[in-house]
Amino acid sequence: MPAFLRSQMRNIAPFVTLIALLVFFGVASPSFATLDNAANILTQISVAGVMAVGLTFVILCAEIDLSVAAIANATGIVVAYFTQQENYVNIANVPLPGIVAIVLALLACAFLGLVNAVGLTVIGIPSFIMTLAMMQIGAGICALLVRGQIAYAVPDFVAKMGAGSIGPIPWIVVVLAVFLLAGHVVLTYTRFGRYVYMTGGNREAAEYSGVNVKLVLGAVMVISGVCSGVAGMLGVAHFGSAQQNEFDGYLLDAIAAVVVGGTSLFGGRGGIGNTIIGLLILGVLNNGLDHVEIDSFLKILIRGLILLVALIINVYVQAVRESEQSN
Numbered sequence: 001m002p003a004f005l006r007s008q009m010r011n012i013a014p015f016v017t018l019i020a021l022l023v024f025f026g027v028a029s030p031s032f033a034t035l036d037n038a039a040n041i042l043t044q045i046s047v048a049g050v051m052a053v054g055l056t057f058v059i060l061c062a063e064i065d066l067s068v069a070a071i072a073n074a075t076g077i078v079v080a081y082f083t084q085q086e087n088y089v090n091i092a093n094v095p096l097p098g099i100v101a102i103v104l105a106l107l108a109c110a111f112l113g114l115v116n117a118v119g120l121t122v123i124g125i126p127s128f129i130m131t132l133a134m135m136q137i138g139a140g141i142c143a144l145l146v147r148g149q150i151a152y153a154v155p156d157f158v159a160k161m162g163a164g165s166i167g168p169i170p171w172i173v174v175v176l177a178v179f180l181l182a183g184h185v186v187l188t189y190t191r192f193g194r195y196v197y198m199t200g201g202n203r204e205a206a207e208y209s210g211v212n213v214k215l216v217l218g219a220v221m222v223i224s225g226v227c228s229g230v231a232g233m234l235g236v237a238h239f240g241s242a243q244q245n246e247f248d249g250y251l252l253d254a255i256a257a258v259v260v261g262g263t264s265l266f267g268g269r270g271g272i273g274n275t276i277i278g279l280l281i282l283g284v285l286n287n288g289l290d291h292v293e294i295d296s297f298l299k300i301l302i303r304g305l306i307l308l309v310a311l312i313i314n315v316y317v318q319a320v321r322e323s324e325q326s327n
Contacts, residue, residue, distance in 0.1 A: 013313050014262045014277045017306070021281065025288030032291045039168070045283040046176040047072075047235040047247070049275075051254035053183040054227030056275045057220040059258050060187070061200045062267025063120070063127040065224045069251035070138025071112050072232030073244070077142050079105035079158060079233050080151035080242035091149050098155030105233060106226065112138065113225020117218035127221075142244045151242040154233070162237020172234050179227065184272040196220065200267025256303070257282055260310040264317070281306070 026033040051068045058065045081093045082101035096104070112134060119130035154162070161171045187193035198206040199216045207213050231250075236242040261278025263270025285306065289299045
């Protein structure tokens with residue numbers, strides 16, 4: 001295989017996979033290839049997509065954030081906790097004006113991201129361990145606030161963004177598009193974006209170049225926390241409830257979207273474009289398997305196999321890159 005194709009396999013393979021899935025499900029199920037179903041797919045990937053934007057920054061720095069789903073869940077519960085609930089909701093919450101509830105929820109997710117940042121950059125805890133601890137902290141916050149109960153009401157603005165639409169387009173899809181665009185612009189056209197790639201590509205060289213690596217690492221952890229928090233608020237509004245463990249399944253989806261799309265787990269390669277492809281692959285796969293009425297347990301296996309293939313490609317391309325650099 002030519003060296004160029006080997007080096008670009010991380011970008012080519014996800015795109016080919018997406019095309020193959022679209023063709024297969026389009027032929028296998030007439031109901032799949034419709035505009036209404038395309039809108040369904042975009043809606044279904046929106047919550048995980050907003051999380052994946054923040055994770056893209058983290059993984060580009062060769063770090064990981066396992067707390068995204070827990071922070072999303074905690075933030076969704078926080079915004080509901082500070083919203084007036086119906087009398088039948090058995091939660092001793094603190095009702096506040098909608099804008100105050102939203103601000104407090106955003107501050108909460110930013111603070112949790114900041115705790116991750118401090119643990120990683122100041123204390124020196126590896127991101128895997130730090131965010132694993134934060135996953136438990138987030139779950140504890142959820143349990144403490146709702147105590148096994150379910151809240152339903154959220155501020156009107158959050159409800160509109162999560163469950164409303166502008167014409168035929170759901171607002172949640174618009175929010176996803178805004179986050180993807182903002183993430184792409186930051187990573188592609190700003191100095192901070194260049195620092196993210198430099199930090200992930202060669203941390204030691206970035207430090208010698210004058211990059212404040214710890215500040216960059218701390219910033220991406222906060223960005224990941226805020227993206228997760230926004231995803232949590234949108235998800236609570238979209239699903240119509242705030243409860244414990246509501247977003248647990250989204251951790252794998254968000255990580256898989258970034259990795260399957262071709263962003264390198266070793267840092268410095270990839271970006272929002274890759275994440276978009278990864279999101280579409282997962283969205284098309286999940287939706288398409290429902291249309292062909294495949295066994296739900298087999299669906300989980302197929303998703304795992306696709307993630308495994310993406311990881312193998314990731315490692316292979318990294319090995320090729322290191323071999324070429326040594327030569």
